Amino acid sequence: MLPTIQFVGDIWLVETGAWRRAWRSLWKSEQNASVDISSYQVGDLVLWKDSRTGRISCKRIVGLEGDRVKTYGQFVELYSNRPDLGIVWPSDAAARGLSSKETFLEGIRQIKKIDSEHSIEQIMMVVPENHLWVEGDCPLFSVDSRHYGPIPTTTLEGRLVMRLWPWTRQEMVYEKQNSHFSSCWISRTRPVPYASEESYLGKKFGFYRVPKVGSETSLRPS
Numbered sequence: 001m002l003p004t005i006q007f008v009g010d011i012w013l014v015e016t017g018a019w020r021r022a023w024r025s026l027w028k029s030e031q032n033a034s035v036d037i038s039s040y041q042v043g044d045l046v047l048w049k050d051s052r053t054g055r056i057s058c059k060r061i062v063g064l065e066g067d068r069v070k071t072y073g074q075f076v077e078l079y080s081n082r083p084d085l086g087i088v089w090p091s092d093a094a095a096r097g098l099s100s101k102e103t104f105l106e107g108i109r110q111i112k113k114i115d116s117e118h119s120i121e122q123i124m125m126v127v128p129e130n131h132l133w134v135e136g137d138c139p140l141f142s143v144d145s146r147h148y149g150p151i152p153t154t155t156l157e158g159r160l161v162m163r164l165w166p167w168t169r170q171e172m173v174y175e176k177q178n179s180h181f182s183s184c185w186i187s188r189t190r191p192v193p194y195a196s197e198e199s200y201l202g203k204k205f206g207f208y209r210v211p212k213v214g215s216e217t218s219l220r221p222s
Helices: 018-026 101-112 197-202
Strands: 011-015 045-049 056-063 068-070 124-126 131-135 156-165 209-211 217-219
Touching: 045 131, 056 068
Parallel strands: none
Antiparallel strands: 011 156, 045 056, 045 156, 056 131, 068 124, 209 217
């Protein structure tokens, strides 16, 4: 979620809706199987739990149920020159229940063969009922709906309300396009992403490396 969130040292206030779940559980409400997202809006930052891996990730809502979204991401045009369209496939794809990287890339190659009237930028879908389309603010290091597709609203764990610490984000103050993210208050405006991994690394956003087999290391998407 860089540059919006830097997990090391950040403290956020999260609205979990735990009291609503407790109330429904107490009265065995039929609504237990669903989550009330009537107050959620596009641009909200939410926590969601992957039922396959148990991981909890923070992503931004790009589409609510009934919205039309780009299946290859909101900023697909920015990465259209890349063979993966800026969708980096995780090394643990199998554990996440995803197809192989080669299958994914082959799908892109097939779509690119379609004539320009149905170009890659125009591939859209409608978010189904009781689902959300979520994407990370740092597309080149994010695993999100571009990989999984729409996520069920039942996987939501909460919504970020504000950043309690730090109060300001000094490294964002002088970013012309994203300077408003220096404030602790949540903005529903999504940051304009950088075009390359090198641009993110040059900002010293605190990426960490995980060891691969042997001596190589790699940057890990979240």
